[in-house]
Amino acid sequence: MTNITVYGTPISTYVRTVRLLLEEAGVDYRLQDVDFFKGETNTPEYRAKHPFGKVPVLEVDGAVIYETAAIVGYLDAVVAANKFTPSDSLLQARMRQIMGIIDSYLYSLAISTIVIQRLIVPRQGGQPDEEKIQNAIAPAKTAVEAIEAIAVGSPYLLGSEITIADLYLIPIFIYFSRTPEFQAVTVQTPKLLTWWNHASNLPSIKKVSS
Numbered sequence: 760m761t762n763i764t765v766y767g768t769p770i771s772t773y774v775r776t777v778r779l780l781l782e783e784a785g786v787d788y789r790l791q792d793v794d795f796f797k798g799e800t801n802t803p804e805y806r807a808k809h810p811f812g813k814v815p816v817l818e819v820d821g822a823v824i825y826e827t828a829a830i831v832g833y834l835d836a837v838v839a840a841n842k843f844t845p846s847d848s849l850l851q852a853r854m855r856q857i858m859g860i861i862d863s864y865l866y867s868l869a870i871s872t873i874v875i876q877r878l879i880v881p882r883q884g885g886q887p888d889e890e891k892i893q894n895a896i897a898p899a900k901t902a903v904e905a906i907e908a909i910a911v912g913s914p915y916l917l918g919s920e921i922t923i924a925d926l927y928l929i930p931i932f933i934y935f936s937r938t939p940e941f942q943a944v945t946v947q948t949p950k951l952l953t954w955w956n957h958a959s960n961l962p963s964i965k966k967v968s969s
């Protein structure tokens with residue numbers, strides 16, 4: 760595999776998931792900035808790569824892949840010999856459950872609602888919608904506690920090896936942990952807090968956060 764390009768803005772959590780895998784695998788790649796805040800995901804050229812106008816997109820030797828789960832599954836198989844997927848079937852199911860919980864529930868509550876309202880809206884001169892934030896806390900707590908219930912938690916979410924589940928949750932926690940709501944949502948998830956103390960120090964995080 761010679762040419763790997765990741766399309767997407769570096770602040771995106773899903774772009775960071777893909778980049779964390781590449782960094783952890785020690786694989787060279789090119790990051791092509793596509794900033795959705797500037798409408799760059801709406802051009803005909805970009806829509807030809809991703810019909811839904813989201814980031815990330817992966818291009819490998821001319822093949823285009825979108826949807827983060829598909830991208831990281833592919834990269835894990837072809838550049839990392841499945842190092843980031845547990846061989847045990849139950850742990851593999853747990854990993855996919857955590858990815859699903861994040862995709863279907865946690866991302867929209869923690870990032871699209873709480874982080875956007877608490878951190879981004881004020882930066883753009885607006886007032887956070889407190890009702891939206893309050894309404895997101897209980898379901899976000901349910902999502903985080905669902906991950907807690909199936910996580911091993913030490914040192915990685917599913918035990919001794921880092922998996923794609925960690926690479927999904929790390930970018931969410933990077934932003935979410937900067938909000939005051941994080942404490943209320945994680946008050947009953949001691950395993951995840953221990954995990955975060957350790958995972959937040961991974962050197963690969965610095966590389967994808969700049």
Ligand SMILES: N[C@@H](CCC(=O)N[C@@H](CS)C(=O)NCC(=O)O)C(=O)O
Nearest residue numbers: 771772773795813814815826827828
């Ligand atoms: N299902 C997609 C979700 C990707 C996604 O939501 N990306 C966000 C950034 S983290 C995005 O492109 N947002 C821009 C927008 O919605 O316009 C995946 O797994 O890749």
